Amino acid sequence: MSITAVKGFNDMLPSETPVWQFIEETARRVFTRFGFSEIRVPVVEKTELFCRSIGDATDIVEKEMYTFCDKGGTSLTLRPEGTAGVMRALIEHKLYALDSISKLYYLGPMFRHERPQKGRYRQFHQIGAEVTGASDPIVDAQVLLMVSRLFLELGLDEPTLQVNSLGCPACRPGYRNALVAFLAQRQDALCEDCRRRQTTNPLRALDCKVPGCVEATAGAPAMLEHLCGECSDHFERVQGYLGAAQVPFSINPRMVRGLDYYTRTTFELVTGLLGSQSAVAAGGRYDGLVAQLGGPAVPGIGFALGVERVALLLGDRCPARRPELFVAVAGESARLHGFRLTAELQDLGLWVETDCEGKSIKSQLRRADKLHARYSMVLGDNELASGRISLKRMEDGSSQEVALDAKALAAHCV
Numbered sequence: 001m002s003i004t005a006v007k008g009f010n011d012m013l014p015s016e017t018p019v020w021q022f023i024e025e026t027a028r029r030v031f032t033r034f035g036f037s038e039i040r041v042p043v044v045e046k047t048e049l050f051c052r053s054i055g056d057a058t059d060i061v062e063k064e065m066y067t068f069c070d071k072g073g074t075s076l077t078l079r080p081e082g083t084a085g086v087m088r089a090l091i092e093h094k095l096y097a098l099d100s101i102s103k104l105y106y107l108g109p110m111f112r113h114e115r116p117q118k119g120r121y122r123q124f125h126q127i128g129a130e131v132t133g134a135s136d137p138i139v140d141a142q143v144l145l146m147v148s149r150l151f152l153e154l155g156l157d158e159p160t161l162q163v164n165s166l167g168c169p170a171c172r173p174g175y176r177n178a179l180v181a182f183l184a185q186r187q188d189a190l191c192e193d194c195r196r197r198q199t200t201n202p203l204r205a206l207d208c209k210v211p212g213c214v215e216a217t218a219g220a221p222a223m224l225e226h227l228c229g230e231c232s233d234h235f236e237r238v239q240g241y242l243g244a245a246q247v248p249f250s251i252n253p254r255m256v257r258g259l260d261y262y263t264r265t266t267f268e269l270v271t272g273l274l275g276s277q278s279a280v281a282a283g284g285r286y287d288g289l290v291a292q293l294g295g296p297a298v299p300g301i302g303f304a305l306g307v308e309r310v311a312l313l314l315g316d317r318c319p320a321r322r323p324e325l326f327v328a329v330a331g332e333s334a335r336l337h338g339f340r341l342t343a344e345l346q347d348l349g350l351w352v353e354t355d356c357e358g359k360s361i362k363s364q365l366r367r368a369d370k371l372h373a374r375y376s377m378v379l380g381d382n383e384l385a386s387g388r389i390s391l392k393r394m395e396d397g398s399s400q401e402v403a404l405d406a407k408a409l410a411a412h413c414v
């Protein structure tokens, strides 16, 4: 019996990688323009890092982490998200001391033991960015502007931006009490998870998809009605900056996030095109996280997008790469000359293919067709003797005579 991949862990086949490369290249380009540098952190961290940052009473920590003991008996976890590891690195290497504002981005695999379905996997990939050191609302707006520019440059008009504020340690407890009192009156209508979480993480009830909970929480109090003066002012100013830069958004007062570290501004980029996996990117401010992890009181804000979900939205909109030229060869000396010519053309930056199976001209040209080569040419003794060759444009079959020389051919092929 042959061995297959683990459920929820996918191969990325060559037909799919061009769209991934397009997403990654676009993100790097946009992030660089906003002053971000790449950071690469390990995929494995000590389990405690995620418990302390994401929160013990979240779905991620309670149910979804790939946690194991290594041979030395240390509890380790495959990272379920990127923010915790990046903040751990920021503290460990005192990056905050090098520059009061640090702007970091990362990309790579994350792991969550969720039920796999379209757009939801156990190994998935995030591209994320984090800014630490500034609590000014202009930074929230800069991050949101960057995210919206990224989707624009990806050529997507979905997803759309929703924002909310989750308050701060001064105003959240008051809201939490109001919500708990509201939920207590509707106990019987709530699912088992939400009943259990009433004391540990009541905000999650607002995000529960069970129809009974959706109905029971329809008139629940919203955090926005309970914001303290400073949080309210912060949220107003974020909206003002977004308006000034003409970044479209809507307010979703019911948005709660699945990770506990958020304070103030939170946001999601949502789409109706991916069924129940509506969040394509998400993030928010986490002003207490760095201190919570043992670092200085450095505020932060960031986001991450799910590459698989963006790739699904892009579909086949990303044009596949194809060879510029196929060099078909007839006979051994043409093969030798063709090999050298191919190398010269490749050095000039062209994708060039030639025969490597000793096939007939007919089947070499069939392969040129299959590869969707833009041009083809047949190199034989006559062409070698005359120093001229007929270059065929595969799309319409038209041909023109060109000097048998790499530079001349390259000029015609690009």
Ligand code: HAM
Residues within 6 Å of the ligand: 080, 081, 082, 083, 112, 114, 119, 120, 121, 122, 123, 124, 125, 126, 128, 129, 130, 258, 259, 279, 280, 281, 282, 283, 284, 285, 301, 302, 303, 304, 305, 306, 307, 308, 309
């Ligand atoms: P998150 O909302 O848990 O936030 O995940 C961010 C994005 O990752 C989601 O919007 C989704 O596109 C993608 N994603 C999450 N789980 C899966 C999955 N099982 N399969 C496929 N895609 C998935 C965070 O992870 C935060 N660290 C974001 C952040 C950065 N907040 C501040 N800075």
